[in-house]
Amino acid sequence: MKQKVTLKQIAKELDVSISTVSKALKDSVEISLDTRQKVKAFAKLYNYKPNNIALSLKNRKTKTIGVIIPEIVHHFFTTVIGGVEKVANEKGYNVIICSSNNSFDKEVINLEMLASGSADGFILSVAKETQQKKDYHHIEETMSQGMPVVLFDRIIDELVCDKVIIDDGKGAQTATNHLLSLGCKKIAILTTVDYISVGKLRTNGYLRALRAYDITAREDYILKIEDIDNCEVEISEFLQNKDVDAIFAVNELFAVTAARVLNDQGKKVPDDVSIVGFTDGILSKHFIPSLTTISQHGEEMGIRAAKLLIDKLEGEEDVPEEYKTVIIDTSLIQRQSTKK
Amino acid sequence: MKQKVTLKQIAKELDVSISTVSKALKDSVEISLDTRQKVKAFAKLYNYKPNNIALSLKNRKTKTIGVIIPEIVHHFFTTVIGGVEKVANEKGYNVIICSSNNSFDKEVINLEMLASGSADGFILSVAKETQQKKDYHHIEETMSQGMPVVLFDRIIDELVCDKVIIDDGKGAQTATNHLLSLGCKKIAILTTVDYISVGKLRTNGYLRALRAYDITAREDYILKIEDIDNCEVEISEFLQNKDVDAIFAVNELFAVTAARVLNDQGKKVPDDVSIVGFTDGILSKHFIPSLTTISQHGEEMGIRAAKLLIDKLEGEEDVPEEYKTVIIDTSLIQRQSTKK
DNA sequence: TAACCTTACTCAAACGTTTGCGTGTGGATA
DNA sequence: TATCCACACGCAAACGTTTGAGTAAGGTTA
Missing domain, CATH: 3.40.50.2300 (Response regulator)
Known part of the structure; x- marks a missing residue:
């Protein structure tokens, strides 16, 4: 198992100094053409690659x-x-x-x-x-x-x-506006708990959009999901017997889970309820129906x-x-x- | 903007040698307790962290x-x-x-x-x-x-x-067997071109499973998809007017795309056509209907x-x-x- | 032939560590 | 007071690289 070749080894083999090898490889005019070619040939033969670690140490980057x-x-x-x-x-x-x-x-x-x-x-x-x-x-x-x-x-x-x-707020506002422009009036939001910054910002955007349309936000239309891994249960309970015509979900998972829950509850997307998600991931693209969503690029x-x-x-x-x-x-x- | 502190700097400040500092930090008995404590306190104060690069160079790992x-x-x-x-x-x-x-x-x-x-x-x-x-x-x-x-x-x-x-072949065989055991007889496979090793192996597994059930594989039930990004078109043409009762797809994307195509063609999954995929990803889990699949762990x-x-x-x-x-x-x- | 210039190299320091070995100081022993 | 030992520390090399400065050999000039 041959080890990695270093400048030192090349120098030894060619009976020159380490600096000569280093300079030769860099095509320095200090070194004779003859030596340069010899060194380069040798380096190529032994597949010399400078050691990054040593370089990092030297260059401090x-x-x-x-x-x-x-x-x-x-x-x-x-x-x-x-x-x-x-x-x-x-x-x-x-x-x-x-x-x-x-x-x-x-x-x-x-x-x-x-x-x-x-x-x-x-x-x-x-x-x-x-x-x-x-x-x-x-x-x-x-x-x-x-x-x-x-x-x-x-x-x-x-x-x-x-x-x-x-601009999470603006994105959420755009999403909500879209639903409003489609004539939806009873728009629920599936969001995260407040300490997740993006969740909170998106919730605010949703609220702003409603306000701009003179619609009073309703507490019971807002679900702050605690446990993402268990969101299906929370969403299912939240949506049970709730008369909404649209849902804005702050992420993909909430969106598809909502779709699944609605499906189970016998409601059709988008005929009965429209859904807009956030993040343009695999799920949004391939889900049936594919999801209208906000792309974060x-x-x-x-x-x-x-x-x-x-x-x-x-x-x-x-x-x-x-x-x-x-x-x-x-x-x-x-x-x-x-x-x- | 304070720079990262090195052994050298600590040594200078404390007016001892670099080796003393190094040894003190390692609690070497060579160094007096007094000095050790002083050095450690200083190192902590200045938040000394050994430079990984230098260590890598030294240790050659x-x-x-x-x-x-x-x-x-x-x-x-x-x-x-x-x-x-x-x-x-x-x-x-x-x-x-x-x-x-x-x-x-x-x-x-x-x-x-x-x-x-x-x-x-x-x-x-x-x-x-x-x-x-x-x-x-x-x-x-x-x-x-x-x-x-x-x-x-x-x-x-x-x-x-x-x-x-x-064992891609075995996995594919398990998938196909499952379909066979459900009574499916006309099982198509959506796979990749042959140079993708896993695609080929899975195709072989599918063929073996059919053989074990004494079902002759049909060329027109095998689709080797060239362009993954454009698989919907290929799958749609392939499935057009094809009388299959099950599909084995060698990956998630092919599986959901097939489901989508079938949906568009007015066929129901799983009632008209059963689908088994490969890879237990997000799509398989959240799709409606959720996908029976082979988990690769x-x-x-x-x-x-x-x-x-x-x-x-x-x-x-x-x-x-x-x-x-x-x-x-x-x-x-x-x-x-x-x-x- | 002394002074100078080129050419083609080598030296040595530096980056930040670790570690075996060397060494000066002080006290204890004989 | 000469000898020894422990203690506490410093020195220097090594890892692999780059690079400015130094230098020997040979040639050119006056």
Whole structure:
């Protein structure tokens, strides 16, 4: 099992110094053409590849972007990663992905691990637990050590850094408006508990849309789902004998679960009840009926986040810090779950 | 913006040598208790974290596992990653994920990049293009440089290394048998073109099951889908006026698309046609009707793959090489898309 | 032939760690 | 007071790379 070949070994074989080899490989004029060719031939033969670790240590940069997301088995987050990878690869950066699994502790561990040498900067969406605890010391610390952080989707207002978000409120308003424009009057919302920032923002958007139409929001039309894994039960009870003509769900899962429940309760989508979801994932696309939904343009978010980060990474050191918040436009995708 | 603190800085502040600081932090008896406490207090105050890069260089190992998958926006692969992460984190390993995007070139680039210092070993599922090209030099090279590789799901028979797979043929046979046992006689299969190894294996399993039931397979019951993104058209034409009572689809997407097409053609699932899919993803679970399918136990695959890799990584150097192929059992998950 | 310039290299430091070995100081022993 | 030992610490090399500065050999110029 041959080991990886280093400059030192090439130098020894060719009976020159390490620096000569290094310079020869870089086509330095300092080195004679003859030697250059010899070294290169040898390097090629032995398939020499410079050791990234040594380079990172020397250059004090890793050319690696750390991405930390709450869940890896999640369509939206993976599309964002897709966008990040696109830009990163173009600009010669590597991407390390870690999942916090929505655990505060794991988020801290991952961040600290990556921060201690593995990545130059971070793109992250915080864990649910972190949003609850409101403990952001790990992120602040990372930034104070000079590593830029870009927050996306589930951001933290208190933190001063670059951010990429969608206008959740506006998206929700668009969704609700769509239902209203179709003539729906009794619109329920399936949302999350308040500490999930995006859930709350979307709920607010829904309320604003109703107000703009002079419709009084009704408490009993709002369901804040506690346990996502068990949402079918909650939704089923909520919808039981409820006279609604439309549902706005703040995510895909709630939307399809609602469709399923309605189906079980003998109601037709969209004939009896229209549904609009949020997030344009696999489910929305392939469900029957396919779901009208709000697209968050995850890939675009990833692209923008990566660009922001790389700009910071490659920007001048002494430029006064300036942080941007990019708001990605959402768009309404009309499909079959809302009547025409 | 305070920079990251190093041993050197602590040493300077405390007016001791770097080695003293290093030893003190490791609680070496060589260092007086007094100094040890002073150093530790200082390190804590300045939040000292050893630089992983320097450690990697010194130890010639990174404690990092590289995972390369064909697609990141893919439920099955992300569940596998989930399993890998679980084991890796337990054992103190970091996980770097890269996506090849089903491109041979990107697979090569990613592998070479990670192999040149960023990871100690790899878990990988090869890109479609790689399967077509049958060019595995990058993987062979990586292994010949002493870095262990574990292949999963889309493996390469020719390569001598650890592998984790499911018995695709057996799974397909189980699926087909299930349909047969329900009394279905005219069973179509929606599969991929032959160069996708798992597609071919599953097709073979289907054929074996039919043979065991003494049913002659019919060419016109087999659809090898070329363009996945456009499968709806192909499936729709295929199913047009075809008298089938069951469909076995080799993946989730084909299964739901078939359901959609049948729905459009006015046929009921499962009353007119039963459907069994492959892969237990989001779609299968939430579709209406929910899909009977073959679960591949992705997380389990990840767990096993990570264990195999770490065993190799931490095993004795001089132990004769021995490679295992772990076969994960599939299971049939009965839901609503097949009649009772 | 002394002074100088090119050419083609080598040296050494640096990045941040770890660790075996060397060493100066002080006290205890003979 | 000479010898020894323990203690507490520093030195230096190593991991693999880059790069500015130094240098030897040979040729050119005056």
